[in-house]
Amino acid sequence: MATEYVTRPRALISRILSGERRYLSAAAIHGLLEREQAKVALSTVYRTLEHLQAKGQVSARVDPAGETTYVSCAGDHHHHAICRVCGKVEDVDCSALEAIGGALKAHHGFVLEDHAVEFFGRCSACA
Amino acid sequence: MATEYVTRPRALISRILSGERRYLSAAAIHGLLEREQAKVALSTVYRTLEHLQAKGQVSARVDPAGETTYVSCAGDHHHHAICRVCGKVEDVDCSALEAIGGALKAHHGFVLEDHAVEFFGRCSACA
């Protein structure tokens, strides 16, 4: 049934993502593949990204221009601090946010189930 | 130069937004206008939303399907708790997040400049 093939396009795209700590668009990944003479269709890039997301190896976000971008990302629930200069992504723990659950309940009767957070600023190299 | 007209479409759209505490897409707003016999072009809805955003009366977010949605939103910097059942939006203060700035600096040398947060759960009516 759900047999899973390790194909050349998938290996190439996984390699690119794991060597990159910035969010990349599908088009950007496709461009990087072209630059190294690897012929992979853009639709395959999309399908592979979808596949990697389903496997929990990639996290996506929509950038301000409306383009979806992807980073290699695994591990427990956490958030990203994104450098506005170079785009570097740092993983950030979010235990501080747990406390907000109580306040939401008290003020609005709101039962907190999940949250999404993004931090923006400058990484150590760009500060 | 930047004279500003109060037109019928703008008044209609502002009224719809201020009477709604959920994020609405441009198409949804357009649909509501149709339902009340008001003929407004979809492109006018987009332009009005852009206009209201620039005036700081509307806040936008891209929903999981990639569609941009809009709520009436004014006041100081804050975040939104969105009910997963009915879509109702509560304004949430974020003083608790300020503390994270120090930790980011200490752990990653990251200088925090801004953050974006969304909370998901169930509002009091849907709990």
Added chain:
DNA sequence: GGCCTATTTGCGAACCGTTAGCAAATCCCC
């Protein structure tokens, strides 16, 4: 190694939300 079949790819066209161009309509102020 060769065969076989399920899975994946490549290509192109279709899709869909959003933006742009431009003439006609509207708003505002005198």
Added chain:
DNA sequence: GGGGATTTGCTAACGGTTCGCAAATAGGCC
């Protein structure tokens, strides 16, 4: 009411993403 700047409506274009389907590939099995 007249006149000029602004806004609207319509339609076509745009750009990222998804789809359909035949050709190619992976990998288990002789």
